[in-house]
Amino acid sequence: MILLELALYFGLLSLISVGGMPSVMPELQRMVVDVKGWLTAGEFLQAFAVGQAAPGPNILIASLIGWKVAGIPGALVALAAICGPAAVIAWWVSELWERFKESPWRRAIQKAIAPVVVALILSSGFIIATPGATPDWRLWLIAGASAAAMLAANVNPLLMLAGGGILGALLL
Amino acid sequence: MTVAPPKHLGELFTGFLWIGARSFGGVLPWAYRTMVEERHWLTHADFTETIGLCQFLPGPNIGNASIVLGKRWFGLSGAIVAFLGLMALPFIWVLALFIVFNDFSSNPTVNAVVTGVGAAGAGLFVGTGVKLGKVLARKPVALTLIATCFLLTAVARVSLLYVIPVGFLVALYAARKDWL
Numbered sequence: 001m002i003l004l005e006l007a008l009y010f011g012l013l014s015l016i017s018v019g020g021m022p023s024v025m026p027e028l029q030r031m032v033v034d035v036k037g038w039l040t041a042g043e044f045l046q047a048f049a050v051g052q053a054a055p056g057p058n059i060l061i062a063s064l065i066g067w068k069v070a071g072i073p074g075a076l077v078a079l080a081a082i083c084g085p086a087a088v089i090a091w092w093v094s095e096l097w098e099r100f101k102e103s104p105w106r107r108a109i110q111k112a113i114a115p116v117v118v119a120l121i122l123s124s125g126f127i128i129a130t131p132g133a134t135p136d137w138r139l140w141l142i143a144g145a146s147a148a149a150m151l152a153a154n155v156n157p158l159l160m161l162a163g164g165g166i167l168g169a170l171l172l
Numbered sequence: 173m174t175v176a177p178p179k180h181l182g183e184l185f186t187g188f189l190w191i192g193a194r195s196f197g198g199v200l201p202w203a204y205r206t207m208v209e210e211r212h213w214l215t216h217a218d219f220t221e222t223i224g225l226c227q228f229l230p231g232p233n234i235g236n237a238s239i240v241l242g243k244r245w246f247g248l249s250g251a252i253v254a255f256l257g258l259m260a261l262p263f264i265w266v267l268a269l270f271i272v273f274n275d276f277s278s279n280p281t282v283n284a285v286v287t288g289v290g291a292a293g294a295g296l297f298v299g300t301g302v303k304l305g306k307v308l309a310r311k312p313v314a315l316t317l318i319a320t321c322f323l324l325t326a327v328a329r330v331s332l333l334y335v336i337p338v339g340f341l342v343a344l345y346a347a348r349k350d351w352l
Contacts (some may be wrong), residue, residue, distance in 0.1 A: 015233065016336045017230045022297055026325040027332035034329065042287070046277070049290030050270045058264020063263060066269050075267055079259070086231020087239045091251060094240045097225050111352045112343035115314045118305040119321030121210040124296030126326045128290060141293040146295030146346055151303065158196055158294055161289050168288015169281055169309040 002070050003077050010062055010081035016085060019117035021058045025124035028065075037067050041131035048128055059083065082111055138171045175267055181253050182244065184290030187211055195262065198235040207241075208260050214241070234258065248264055289327045313351040 009031060014145075017024045032038045039047065047068070051061035059082055066078025075085040100106045129143040130136075145167070187206060197203045200223070207213045209314050214222075226236035228272045235255060235326030276282040279327040308314035324330045 002323065005339040009246065012333070015230055016332055017232075018230050018336070018340075019227065022300070023336075024332060025297075027261050030331065034257055035253035042173040045290040046273070046283075046286045047270065049286045049293055050273055051266060052293035052296075053289055054262065054266040054269050055199075055230040056192055056259070056266060057195075057199050057234055059235065060259075060262055061267045063267060065268065067267060071327070072267075075263075079263060083231060083235050083255070083259075086229065086236060087251070087255065090229050090236040090239045091233060091243060093229060094225060094243065097228075108344060108347040109321050110228060111347040112340060114304070114343075115308055116321055116339045116343055118301050118308065119318040119330070119339070120325060120336075121304065121324040123322050123329075125294045125301060126322075127296035128297070138202075139287070139294075142288055142291035143295035144300060147299040147302065148295075150296055150299035157198060158297060164288040164290070164292020164295070165285040166288070168284045168286070168291065171285035172288055 003073060006069060006077050007081045008067055009076050010066075011085050013062075014085040014122055015080050015089075017082070018113060019120065022071065022124045023117055023120040026120065027129050028061075032065055038065065039108050043068070043133045045128055049161075053158075142167045142171070175215050175218075177213055178211070181246055181249060184242060184250060185253050185257040187256045189211070189260060190235075192258045192261045199258075203234055271273065308352070311352060313346050317346070 013024050013027060016027075029041070029044055033041050033044050044065075047061055047064040051058050051064060054060070060079070062082040063075040063079040066074035066076070068074075070077070097106070097107065125147070129139045131139070141162050146164055149155060149160055149163070150157070178187060191203050192277060204219060207218050208216055210220065216269060220238055224236055226233045226240065227237050231261055235258065238254040238258045239251045242250035242252070244250075246253070264346045273282070273286060277286075310316070317339065324335050325332060343352065
């Protein structure tokens with residue numbers, strides 16, 4: 001039953017998605033493309049692109065994958081599953097977190113999460129920009145340019161996405 | 173400036189609907205604008221504190237914030253209403269966009285543009301990672317952790333189901349030793 005599979009997998013992903021969608025992108029791509037073959041690497045990159053260009057939380061890429069796999073029900077199930085378990089945790093933890101404001105463990109946890117999340121975000125960028133077995137220099141060039149532009153100037157990210165679209169039309 | 177939470181569920185719903193409706197290029201700035209600057213539901217400091225918590229929880233930051241704030245103001249029904257309000261329009265739009273794109277995906281130009289947008293989006297992730305990592309750059313243990321987790325997930329393609337728990341425990345040990 002494909003809906004159940006979607007629900008279980010995205011539910012599991014929800015629990016480990018510390019730092020949000022960017023952190024679990026490597027796992028999502030590994031599962032959806034390499035293990036299940038639901039999408040090709042190229043299709044995955046395009047679903048990601050649509051998710052980035054549309055308004056809303058980038059978690060919505062989950063519903064695009066759900067839609068590809070099982071239509072509208074798939075989209076709803078995937079979105080509910082990727083948000084549900086995390087929402088339950090947020091519900092319980094918000095008070096606890098407040099209570100342990102001064103605890104040294106809270107500070108240690110905050111510090112410990114940082115390097116892991118940084119690594120996962122970098123890994124997401126790398127994986128999305130490298131959809132094939134061999135790196136495509138044109139994709140790396142576009143990704144590098146947008147990363148550099150972001151670091152050099154605080155421009156609206158939509159401009160970088162637009163620039164990527166133009167470069168894509170010219171180069172690809 | 174007086175700060176007052178939404179008075180009823182309808183107001184909570186339209187507020188989050190409005191955030192979702194215009195959140196091009198990231199939800200966070202729009203959430204700030206709507207809740208702090210326009211509707212005065214909460215203070216700047218309160219907003220920052222709430223988002224700070226949500227960044228350390230699993231799940232989408234802003235989705236968690238809708239749960240935490242909805243709960244604070246109206247309990248369970250508030251959490252559900254805020255979350256649905258936030259997600260409703262973006263869900264419809266992103267799906268519509270994707271369905272339209274799929275109809276045109278055999279067109280090579282459309283394909284190239286969307287692929288280019290995706291690559292630029294990937295670059296934004298790299299930029300974000302570098303930005304966040306800058307504060308850790310002088311800490312060799314942190315850099316080693318980052319490099320190891322990156323190589324494991326990006327190159328060796330090891331599942332995050334292993335990398336996150338193990339990486340986090342090692343990082344927690346390092347944090348308690350004051351290495352991070």
